[in-house]
Amino acid sequence: MTKDQLPPRLLTRRRALLAGAAAVGTAGTAGLFTTFAGDEPVRRAAAPTSAPTPAAGPQARSALKPSSYRLQPLTGFGPPRAAPRRTLVRHAPMLQVNGRGRRMVLTFDDGPDARYTPHILDTLRDYDIRAMFFVCGEMVAENGDLVARMADEGHVVGNHTWSHPLLTRLSRRAIRSEMERTSDVIEDSCGERPVWFRAPYGAWNRAAFQLGAELGMDPLAWTVDTLDWTTPGTRRIVDRVENGAAPGVVVLSHDAGGDRSQSVTALRFYLPRLLDAGYHLTVPERHYA
Template sequence: MKNDQRLPRRRALLRLAAGLGAAAAVHVIAADPAGEQLPATASSSAGAAGPPAFRAQSTAYRLQPMTAGAPPRFRPAVPPVRTRPFEELPGIGHAMVLSFDDGPDPLYTPDILATLREHDVRAMFFVCGEMANDNQDLVRAIADDGHTIGNHSWTHPLVTGLSRAGVRDELGATSEVIERITGAPPLWYRAPYGAWNRNSFEIGAEMGMEPMAWTVDTLDWTEPGVGTIVRRVRDGAAPGVVVLAHDAGGDRSQSVTALRRYLPELLDDGYRITVPQHR
């Protein structure tokens, strides 16, 4: 976010998940840089929605309107649709997932990429569409380094306050710009503020994406200090954990410095840093 405009309740909202029906198994794999693939299983559920829509929007959080363009390409969802996001990845051995939200940002994302590259590990980047559109070279750099790019909406709205058409706009436009830049649509999405509802689960599934939440929240957006961020990651470290951090949305210098500290410590403790992929 170029002007660092944040909603007063930025990230203070509780993660929301609806219990909307029976669950079925969705299989993913966790791939490390060496190419090792380990099975992981999480519960899932599914459904369909109406035709795609594309409208210009803006919010108080991100003031730039959506860019005009063709409607996103929708793929049919295989029922049933998930009713809760992935919060961890059990069964992947002594491994963890690092994830970064809100970018890419030219001030902080390159330093995060450099640290990940130095240790030859892969992470997940949940990008906002407007940030991706404004920093296309960084999106390509993320993809070229082998990281997983996820959908974090276009303008970072509270999705639970949007209509179905609004959810389609936010997710569809972001998937479209990611695919245009990288040549591949995202397979994962994360709701801003961790606020999920039936519409986001169903429409995300229509676009071929699985919902990813997190296990450990570093709360780095509050700028609590490098030591506090490192401690939260180290205290929460465990097999299958998904760590939430940020590479944009404000001053992320603490997040950059903290990564330089906790990443080698995790590796020294024997953790593999991996990313999930669809089987």
């Protein structure tokens, strides 16, 4: 059967497919030049003032939206996409960081608290220091603006569960809920999901490590515990930090969960002394598989 002998319905379908393919090719090419041509944005051609005269013959149906498969060749002009990074499932939390350059990390748990967290952030800002805040979801729900400030000022926001429970007494499903809800509310507050996790009371189990990795988070514990939650007095908190200071050390303090005025005052004393002693107070780097 020749072309002239094809039934009219088949010719109509073929014309429709050809017309749709031409439309997709034209749109894809125009989008390519608009996106990638030079540093200056390329203006699209002005729309015609009048609609073009339709071609003679039966009209094709409106072209289907191009699938991602059809547009795949257009992405070949950019750099190849890197494989997604996979978080390691650890069997123990990290207790310290790379101490090269006399690096140390300051961490604050259980917040944010409108009474104490702003003062800690003010002191860190005054000395241009970055720290880590392991926040509880129920506290973030009430103080999302403080989480946004943490992120804006370069601090790391970590996941410390929703309600600060003892994870070793929870089911796997309950642990996931505690962690996932907290990651969600952190993302809602500052636009990014946390990549670090700390178990309340330092009580870890296999489920916590596995679920943390599934949610893209590394577990971080601490090296020096200031025991500031016992309100031992400002002087003792300062002494514990200064006596425990060493390259790679991770210091645990609190900005919520009780009266944290001693923690706020102690930071103002030991922070400049650590800097004078040559310590570089920073945040840790991630490790992937």
